[in-house]
Amino acid sequence: MSAPAPSMYSPAAKAVAERLGLQMGRANLEAFADTLLELARADRNVLAVTSDSRGSGKLGPFGQALPGQIVEVGIAEQALVGIAAGLGSCGKNVFAVSPACFLTARSLEQIKNDICYSDHPVTLVGISAGVSYGALGTTHHSLHDFAVLRAINNVTVVAPADNFETREAVRAAAASDRPVYLRFGKAPLYTLPAGGSEPFRFGPARQLRDGDDVAFLATGETVVHALLAAAHLEATAGLRCRVLSFPTVKPLDVAAVAAAAKECHAVVTAEEHMVHGGFGEAVASVIAQAGLAVRFRLVGIPDDYTVTGSQADIFRHYGLTMEGLAATALDALKRT
């Protein structure tokens, strides 16, 4: 038996989560697999295409329930995406499922040409994304996927923050006739509070908390840490913090970014991605082009040899936890 993985949440963070009434959900990967199975049972054109990844994609039950709707291509990510394009071109609603690190690097040219440029309705599902495979080393990290896909036309880039966003994103991707990239981790996540009454769709940010001292703009599995940091800062420093979850990294909710930059004293972005070319730089570009002057901090993985360890270790190391994000926000608010 291996030692239990260190928790992503410190005792203090867990106490804040409890105070907020957050319930621990499942891994987004599991919510994805359940939702896909549900969709595929209702529509035989929904296919999962895997590259020896049905286990890591939690698609074992899918394969058992619907063996005619899962296509195995072996450890061959380029063929995975090309075959998905061929299937998609013939009316299949394809979910191509592979670890994000390989899917968005090994087969990037197939994504660019066969899916995006050719405009086929394929959903690319990057599993165990970011530093989910933290201890396995840089080969297994995907800290480049936002950057490379932001630079490719005709793909919606989505990083759900909890099981709700995941289920909604999978349904939205299945309903979309355009290319979509979904990115999931494999650790259980707290379920976030409802973000407004609007039905989920690709594009809009979800406001989880309002305030005008600091705006935390976050995406994917860092959102919960931003929410905890906001609550922590209110309790300990009397700061009112806005928290926005951006399940859609591209196209970005420009209005929500601009409003946050106008209405708050500081903006802090958080992402499980390298600081170059990702979500934070997209936010910074909006703020700069809008001519807004606001204190700004971008939290992500720096351009350095990435430390290894569990996802929790890496989040803590780079300040993507409640404590780290709260400290960054306080630093941003300091008069210089």
Next chain:
Amino acid sequence: MPTDRELALKSLRYRRSVLRWIKHAGAGHTGGSLSCVDILNVLYNRILRVSPATAADPGRDRYIQSKGHSVEALFVVLADRGFFPESDLETLCAYRSPYVGHPTRHVAGVEQNTGALGHGLPIAVGTALAAKLDGADFRAFTLLGDGELAEGSNWEGALAGAHYKLDNLTAVIDCNTLQITGRTRDVMNHEPLAEKWAAFGWAVRTVDGHDLAALTAALERPLEAGKPSCIIARTTKGKGVSFMEDVGKWHHGVPNDAEYAQAIGELDAALAALTGGAA
């Protein structure tokens, strides 16, 4: 079904048009377009169940040109089949024209956007697999260059095609033995080619890629039940123009005025010989 003679005339006219539009655009992949003209001729005039009227029919056959750079041959054949007026090619490679230097779905009749090599076969595998999943009887064809075979993704696709027993899939290799740097065997040798594909589980036939009857016989039905088909078409780069044949510089060479006049003269003479002067 056109006769052998009618097809032979078409090949000459296609070669003439390929040169015309490359000369007009001042750019193009001359040698490889000329080497695959006969293959495209047979596919589009004898084999493929496709037409402008049925271009959106889910049951149509699919052709995916993996060697996308030989797009001039594809455009000329599609125009002849009525997908668009050939005069559209006056905009070939021009500002905002859909007729760019590689196939795109913005052009009527083109199934997939290609141009980066090593992409067509996996896409064709997915296409053929979609037919199998639906119990449909359409076939998927892809045209590969021999230089292109150094791309590893082809061999991923080759494995998958055999694994799924896709006998509705045919890969044609335009084996003209030249690539931009020189002889394929010197740049990256892929021989013995037939044995490789057979070892990957494909049914293989080697044909003269300029013999219209032999191409027809090889393509008209799958070679073997339960296996994808690989047709190794032995071709000559620059086929049909004496000074371009088997000369590497014509990979993407554009003829000057004198060369163009000579090339058209040779093709016209061949047409005249076939028609008794009535071309």
